[in-house]
Amino acid sequence: MKQVIILLAGISMYFTGLAQTDSTGKERESDTIRVGGMIIIKKKSRDKDKEKEDEAKTYNRKSKNSRVSTNWWIVDLGFANYDDKTNYTGNSFAPGLDKDDFKLRPGKSVNVNIWAFMQKLNISHNVVNLKYGLGVELNNYRYKAPIKFNTNPTQVVYDNTKNYSKNKLAADYITVPIMVNFNFTPHRKRGFGFSIGASGGYLYSSRQKTITNTDGKEKERNDFDLRPWKLSYIGELSLGPVKLYGSLASQSMFEKGLDQTPYNFGLRLSNW
Structure with a gap:
């Protein structure tokens, strides 16, 4: 019985892993980052004479x-x-x-x-x-x-x-x-x-x-x-x-x- 419960727990963990989405794979290749239901857009500062941190805007996205x-x-x-x-x-x-x-x-x-x-x-x-x-x-x-x-x-x-x-x-x-x-x-x-x-x-x-x-x-x-x-x-x-x-x-x-x-x-x- 214990072996069966452990097997079922492993199967459920496997399906849980499939349900998760990896949002870090292409994070460095794009200025747009999706984290769950949020979209983060990075923008470079337009003021070239001043050293400013990149601006970031966060949008909430309603998922279907x-x-x-x-x-x-x-x-x-x-x-x-x-x-x-x-x-x-x-x-x-x-x-x-x-x-x-x-x-x-x-x-x-x-x-x-x-x-x-x-x-x-x-x-x-x-x-x-x-x-x-x-x-x-x-x-x-x-x-x-x-x-x-x-x-x-x-x-x-x-x-x-x-x-x-x-x-x-x-x-x-x-x-x-x-x-x-x-x-x-x-x-x-x-x-x-x-x-x-x-x-x-x-x-x-x-x-x-x-x-x-x-x-x-x-x-x-x-x-x-x-x-x-x-x-x-x-x-x-x-x-x-x-x-x-x-x-x-x-x-x-x-x-x-x-x-x-x-x-x-x-x-x-x-x-x-």
Whole structure:
């Protein structure tokens, strides 16, 4: 996780560098210097008999609004769950288990997204925009029942030999979202509107973390037959200072065995 955050920080610094304009390259070759939104014009003194310093005039230049705006380090705080449509009859992946054994603790099954950046490209009068970005999607599924994922091969079993105080499956993705944004109040910083689109994610880390009365804290790292790629339908609702988000995967997060389609929803902390 730390390596991914460092990578995202490096990418954001790279884009920040691209956004800056070097105004010193031809400073000595011209009497006109541009610094940000200012224009400085140097003029030689006309009085040849007196030694005077060069005159300088500064003008403020109004720059046109850029078609692209950037928002750095956006955080989503929400809840994670899934729609379970698994046929448990004769299922060798989870023998003897049923849908109730995979129920989650709603308040403790959480989703946290950290977006290194999001950009908004103006398509039409700042009302219709294209939004895209890059970040990590962190999902924690907290089970109520004492179920455990065994590996080689992957199989879920009911473990009633221990007392579980914590039992969660974590699935983390590097994700790229792309949305069409409709902004009904383009002249307001915190406006009203919505966005719809899709996101593609790559599974870079998955693990089951348990805390029991006999073994204490344990962590098993494995893919557990989770799909390496995740395609989701995503949406965002802007209500002034309050922003909500949601996502629904296009298919089960498992390649085989379980048919569980994940979805997330929550609050988005963003400057837009």
